[in-house]
Amino acid sequence: MNFTLNVWRQKNANDQGRFETYQAKNISPEASFLEMLDVVNNELEAEGKEPIAFDHDCREGICGACGMMISGRAHGPRAATTTCQLYMRNFQDGETLTLEPWRAKAFPLVRDLVVDRSAFDRIIQAGGFISVNTGNAADANALPVPKDNAELAMDAAACIGCGACVAACKNASAMLFVSAKVSHLALLPQGDAERVRRTLNMVKTMDEAGFGNCSNTGACEAECPKSISISNIARLNREYARAKLLS
Numbered sequence: 001m002n003f004t005l006n007v008w009r010q011k012n013a014n015d016q017g018r019f020e021t022y023q024a025k026n027i028s029p030e031a032s033f034l035e036m037l038d039v040v041n042n043e044l045e046a047e048g049k050e051p052i053a054f055d056h057d058c059r060e061g062i063c064g065a066c067g068m069m070i071s072g073r074a075h076g077p078r079a080a081t082t083t084c085q086l087y088m089r090n091f092q093d094g095e096t097l098t099l100e101p102w103r104a105k106a107f108p109l110v111r112d113l114v115v116d117r118s119a120f121d122r123i124i125q126a127g128g129f130i131s132v133n134t135g136n137a138a139d140a141n142a143l144p145v146p147k148d149n150a151e152l153a154m155d156a157a158a159c160i161g162c163g164a165c166v167a168a169c170k171n172a173s174a175m176l177f178v179s180a181k182v183s184h185l186a187l188l189p190q191g192d193a194e195r196v197r198r199t200l201n202m203v204k205t206m207d208e209a210g211f212g213n214c215s216n217t218g219a220c221e222a223e224c225p226k227s228i229s230i231s232n233i234a235r236l237n238r239e240y241a242r243a244k245l246l247s
Contacts, residue, residue: 001027001088004096005040007052013109019098022052029089033076034059034066036088052099053112059084061225064162068113069100074164074223082162082225102163104172106210119209120161123178126205130185131193149187156184158226165220165228171212176220178206179236180228186239199236199243 003024010017022044027036034056041051057065066083070076076086091097099113107115145153159180166172182199185191191198214233221230 001093006098008100027088031088033086034084053114055114061085064160067162071098074167075225080227102167104166117163123202123205126201127198130190143189153184153187156180159228164223168219168223171215173214174206174211175214175233179232183232183235196243196246199239
């Protein structure tokens, strides 16, 4: 398979940036999107040119590092799929693909397709810890959790913090990410002790980072590779209102 790539190239945050065109030739349909970029970079390096910078780590859809916009879609055209798990067979032979970094004030560009997502790390740090006793493992039924709550908590905990929700939102809101992180502990008894402090601190840090307000369009859920539900945003709003009353 052959592809034409229009790739955003930018040396650093102060560089103006521009699109450059590359050819990806003789790509296996079974190659992942990142493997295709590896092939292109090998050719660029062989020609003495700078390779395309992009984030990646596990390449198993777990770490969330591989995010980029592919022809206007966060992580590309397939639903519930990270960029590293996107395969070239999902595109048409000869197709032209446009590659851009996440575009958000809170995600400053580092180089090419790489952005600084440390704002997410600061939000997680603001959430702090949970109070648990050390020692022997507790009995399985020592802290009974309703089945519905357990399933909702697990669904929220699936968030990998890739930033697709921010990139897809017209206001660059981080509400889906923050709501997932607040929800998965708010739904469990283990998270109850720091529930108020956690919610207030995480929302405060989110606002300080420069993320926008929720647009209520549902674009975040549609582009999320882990299909995190926007019902978590409603839960975050309830948790925040409760926390403000109790603080």
